[in-house]
Amino acid sequence: MSTAGESISPEGLEALKAELAELEGPARRDIAARIQRARELGDLKENAEYHQAKDDQAHLETRIAILAERRRNAVVTEVSTDASVVGFGSTVTLVDTDSGKSQTWTLVGAAEADVSAGKLSIESPVAGAVMGRKIGDVVVVQTPRGARNLRVDAIGA
Structure with missing residues (x-):
């Protein structure tokens, strides 16, 4: 990946824009309304609702800054x-040659990576090792559990 920016698919960019707009x-209006309602309850020092809304607002603003x-x-x-x-955007099936397990x-x-949804960051060691490889190629990937021998079994575009 270049220092010029972060790779993202066209669909990923649209999803990013949609989340940011929301x-x-x-979301910002809802929190502002919660803060206003909590203020109306009185003393802000001991107003748990107000403090929770302010904490939620801080988390929201942090998320907005990250997405922006x-x-x-x-x-x-x-x-x-x-x-x-x-390559980027490929769907690849990898088989661990030692265990026979495939993923x-x-x-x-x-920004789009979501392991639970089967989306792996191109910056990950596994993705980095298989980029540019062909079906049948075996790569050695260093993982926290040790070296793994992975064979490229299928590539989908």
């Missing part, structure tokens, strides 16, 4: 359509 609009920074740094990277080589990942930018 947080900057309705990601949007500024986003570099839309077209998804690879070459199913013979692993399927879609390689995405760091």
